[in-house]
Amino acid sequence: MSTWLTDTLGIEVPLVQAPMARVSEGVMAAAVSAAGGLGMVGVGPTASREWVHEQARTAGGAGAPYGLGFMAWALERDPRPLEAALETDTALVSVSFGAFEEPLRRAKAAGKLVTTQVGNVAEARRAEQAGVDLVVARGREAGGHGRDEVSTLPLLQLVRAAADVPVVAAGGIANADGLAAVLAGGAVGAWVGTAFLCCRESVFPAAARQRLIAADDTATVYGRVFDVAQRAPWPREYGGRALRNRFFDEWVGHEDELEADTEALARYDAAAREGDFDVAVVYAGQGAALLTEETAAADVVASFARAGTVTPG
Ligand SMILES: Cc1cc2nc3c(=O)[nH]c(=O)nc-3n(C[C@H](O)[C@H](O)[C@H](O)COP(=O)(O)O)c2cc1C
Structure with missing residues (x-):
């Protein structure tokens, strides 16, 4: 499957494993990236510079691109984790939930691809103004933190109409059918968290x-x-x-x-x-309702890759 996302990042499957603090660390990101998606490390509010460096080294161990994801409100209190990220070879930096503009400007100046998760059209316009390379349209179905305002499908259509940047869809996309649906709706890929929660490579209990x-x-x-x-x-x-x-x-x-x-x-x-x-x-x-067993991250990526063979019902 070839989209703007796969071509730009040099990955095989248009699938980003969403950054999830206390769930997706370097081991998980490396496993996803080795399997052809883009694995991301979730950097929590109390992460140290050393931790960021260590997880980035592990994530990059697969020799494939990976990403690092931050919370904007946490960087306002302590910008050092982002400074550490800009010293790594991370391909993608995401900063979401708060004042994302300044951290993303710094990441872009350091040569990284940059993105943010948006939950409504006004936020998408802010992201475009901030110069993001891609925007994540994150619907209210999604796991973890974000806005509870617009669902994934209307948000994808609205953001595509409002902003002139590639859009990745997030929220409730939990298998190949879901990925095929958002690709058909004009997304360049899916940003998926919940479907990876039962991976053995995660640090989830x-x-x-x-x-x-x-x-x-x-x-x-x-x-x-x-x-x-x-x-x-x-x-x-x-x-x-x-x-x-x-x-x-x-x-x-x-x-x-x-x-x-x-x-x-x-x-x-x-x-x-x-x-x-x-x-x-x-x-x-x-999408948690679709989780049926503990599995390997590579199997999750492979199951999403079948989106290329999904035929309309
Ligand atoms: C357990 C968990 C932890 C998360 N932690 C983060 C995080 O640290 N940073 C972040 O930007 N998003 C975080 N998210 C949100 C994801 O990036 C993404 O928006 C969401 O997982 C997509 O929806 P889905 O869970 O339906 O696939 C988290 C989501 C989950 C489920």
Whole structure:
């Protein structure tokens, strides 16, 4: 399959494994890139320069291109992880969720391809103005953080109409049918997180993977409960999509009370340490319902590559 994305990055499958902090590190990115997609390392808000260098070395170990993904609000507090990234040979830098303009300008000046995930048309226009090489149209079905405003299919059409840059679609794209659908809709590729959550190369706990395998189509919820529980200073417009659990049901609508409840916060911390996912978060998108088993990242990439043979129903 050849698209602007495969030609520009020199990859075989128009598939980006989305950056996922605490899930996709160098080992996972290397496995995806070796299999013909673009693997990305998710850089979290507390990452050090050394960690970025180490993960980049591992990701690049496959001898194939890879990417590094950042949160804009975290770089405002500490820009050093991005500075470290610009010293690596990463092909793609993504900076999303907040003031992405300045970090992307710096990454572009350092010769990197740059992108950001957008959740509405105004954000897509900002991305185009900032000079992104490609824009990720991320619908509300997606796992992890982002806007809960527009779904993937309308967003793809809207962003294609509004911005004159290549568009990669994200949110709920979980197999070859999904990839074929967005390619038919004019996307140059798909940006996929949830479908990689049960890969053995991820650093996701086994108990969390089991929850995902058991998840059905209505298993995810969107909100700020887990951000408050984790004392994570996400801007309010970027809530998270995750598996619904007991803790979410207890606190949804009472986020301000949770913030002040030291006993409940301590209970959350203990559950996160112990891997008790009735309380602790498992970020995932609506595509989680399609996860059926633990697998290898290369098998996930190969299954998406079959998009080239999907015929319209
Ligand atoms: C567990 C998890 C962690 C994520 N962490 C990040 C992150 O660190 N940085 C980022 O830009 N996006 C992050 N995302 C969002 C993804 O980049 C992407 O938008 C999303 O996974 C696409 O939708 P899908 O999950 O339906 O495939 C995360 C998503 C998940 C599921």
